[in-house]
Amino acid sequence: MTLPSALLLAAVVATLWIAARSWTLPAFPGRTDFVLMQLSAAWWSTAVAIESIVPDPADKLLWAEMAWLGIVCTPSLWAFFLWSYTRGELPERWRLALVTIGLATWAVALTNDAHHLFYTAVRPVNAEPGAALVYSHGLLFYVVTIYIYAFMVMSIVVTASGIHRATPAYRTHYLGFLVVMAVPWAANAGYVFGNLTLFDLDPTAFSFLMMDGIFYWLITRRRLFDLLPVARDALLDAVPDPVLVLDGDGTVVEANPAAQALAGDHAAIGRRLADLPGLSALSTMVAAKPATVSGPLTLDCGGSPRCFEVTWVPLTAGGGGREVGCLLMLRDVTHRHRAEMRLEDTVRRLDLARLEAEERLVAEQEAKRALNGFLSMAAHEFKTPLAIIDGAAQLLLMDAEVKAPGMLPRLEKIRRAVRRQINILETCLADDRLSDPAFALRRDRLELPVLLRAAASAQGDAAPGRRIELELDGCPARMTGDGPMLELCVHNLLNNALKYSPAGTPVRLHAWSERGPDGQSHLAQSHLALSVADQGIGIPDSERERVFDRFFRASNTGTAAGSGVGLNMVRRIAALHGGTVTVDSRLGGGSVFTLRIPLCEEAPCEDRMAGMPAD
Known part of the structure; x- marks a missing residue:
């Protein structure tokens, strides 16, 4: 064994160790191409070493032909590895095509005796036994050489583009790649065009083994196999966040x-x-x-x-x-954080505003209770002198019938004014009682016809010259309920009808008994139905649903006196008795208000207003 062959075989062993070590490292782009390239270079170098060892020229030629599998595959796999390492993995079919071309070239080289496309002639360099051979190359040799050089040029271009894209920390890394790649390029060019040899052998195989080792050292020194692949240009640079x-x-x-x-x-x-x-x-x-x-x-x-x-x-x-x-x-997240801070500040201010509003609401409720208490006290205080005035007016009427008949109209006017003020006070007092959470309905045994006639008489006295027609034939004789409250309902309905209907037209009060919605059942609840009909101004269609709202007055009421409390009170009293009040009206054609209250012997329900809209 010669020194060159021993060096080559030692480099082959080192290359195989590097290939095994590379395969056990964590996956990195182009790992398969890198390992295959090392195995291909090891095959090439092994064939060259054996060629230098065997003495027979025919055997030397055979191992020169055997080396072509590594000669073709090593540069192309090298180029594929660089591409995958810097730009991303190539599809598997490209690697298969590359290996197929290598195998085909190898087969053509092994059959060179039949066509002499690779070697046209072979001769020893001298007459010594086992001397190296000098080859005369054929056409296919130069074609394959151009094919190999194309991949070597591709390797240089890929590495150079990596230098342009790399950050300063990796630029020296790429420059190292480029310098090491120049070694096999220069060795092969010198051998092909200048017959440059190393110990009478082609130096290209040895230079590729040396390049593998240096390349492996460059990468492992940067720990890129463990930490970060170089293929980063399409990933990190494209991310807008740090x-x-x-x-x-x-x-x-x-x-x-x-x-x-x-x-x-x-x-x-x-x-x-x-x-x-x-x-x-x-x-x-x-x-x-x-x-x-x-x-x-x-x-x-x-x-x-x-x-x-x-x-x-x-x-x-x-x-x-x-x-x-x-x-x-x-x-x-600077903008989001600032928005969150502004939102927290806004919420804090809203909480403060809410607390302030709650405090003001409590103060307002206290003031309202005080006002209601004052109004209740004032109403009670006013009722006493009004009763005295009404009593004195009655005495004067009795005396004036004999002594001063001319005073009778004036005294009647005084009594009507007193009764009107008393009705207003009764309405205010009733509204105050209804607003009290502790209010409870009375359970009176009521004579309905008597109650309705008294209410109609009182309203008729307050409106002389007006006619109230009573229709009580179907009216129930008795019922259980709050007498003053129900009488107040009738007073308010009649007062509204008289107020908003023209003089000379009658107001009709009709009361009857009717069955509930399940009237065919013998267990159905009976109701008192009471309607007050007039031929007055009517209610606009758009305002009919609001006529029972507190303090609401229709837009066509004009200058007629009123507070908008009466009808709201009727609805609340009806609801407390478990009943309803409805209106059927036509603008300019009069209105009909209908009150329906259950004729139950049990106590009226005290929570009927739970489902009503808040006033």
Whole structure:
């Protein structure tokens, strides 16, 4: 065995170890092409070594032909690896096509004796036994050489483009690739065109083995197989948010442009995170692990604080999950954080405003209770002198019938005015009682015809010259209810009818008994139905639903006196008795108000107003 062959075989063993080591490393782009390239170069070098060992020229020629599988596949696999490593994995079919071409070339080389397309002639360099051979090349040799050179040019172009895209920390890495690639290129060009040999052998195979070793050392020195593939241009650069890659010591080994901008004038790559003013706050988070950090992180970016949400991703290698670094992804949430702060401030102000409004509401309710108490007291105080005035007017009427008949109209006018004021006071007092949460209906045994005739008589006396027609033939004789409240309902309905209908037209009061909605059942509830019909101004259609609202008055009431409380009170009293009040009206054609109250012997329900709209 000669020294050149021993060196080649030693390099082959080293290359096979590198191939095995590369295969056991964590997956990286182009790993399959890298390992196949090393195996192909080992095959080529082994064939060259055996060619130098065997003494017979025919055997030397055979092993020269055997080397062509490695000669064709090594440069092309090298180019494929660089492409996959820097730009992303190539489809599997391209690798199969490349290996197929290598096998076809190998087959043609092994049959060279039949066509002499690779070697046209062979002769020893001297007359010594086992001397190296000198080959005269055929046409296919140069065609395959051009094919191989095309892949070598492709390797140079891919690596050069990687230099242009790489950050400064990796630029020397790519330059190292380019310098090492020049070694097999120069060796092969010297052998083909200048008969350059190493120990009388083609130096290309040995140069490829040397390139594999140097390339492996360059990559492992940067720990790129463990930490970060170089193929990053379409990933990190395209991410608008800052992204940082740290090694186990907290040194920045990669940063996209957004992260570089956060560092300001300080170059981030190659420096410890704690030494970068704009990013030093992140070092505390990395040391404490993200589980101990809550909320957005504020960074000082050129004097302007900005808030970021930080995602911490550990980077592990090997089957044991050995942590070799971490990935930090920062999302700028400054605008959202400021909006949240403004929202919190607004909510705080709203809470203060709510508390102030609640305090004012309590004060208003207290003032309202005081006012209601005063009005109730004033109404009671007014009723006594009004009763005295009414009594005195009655005495004067009796005396005036004999002594001063001319005074009778004036005295009647006094009594009507007194009764009108008493009705207003009774309405106010009733409204006050209904608004009291402690109010409860009375359970009176009522003689309905008597109650209705008395109410009609009182309203007729208050409106002389007006006619109230009573129709009580179907009226129930008795019922249980709150007598003063029901009488107030009738007073209000008659008063409204007389007030808003023209003089000379009658007001009709009709009372009858009717069955409930399930009137065919013998258990159906009987109701008192009471209607008051007039031929007055009527109610506009758009306002009919609101006529029972408190303080509401129709738009066509004109200057007629009224407070808008009476009909609302009728509805509330009806609801307390478990009944309803409805209206049927036509503008200019009069109105009919119908009151329906259950004729029950039990106590009236005191929570019937629960479902009514709030006044």
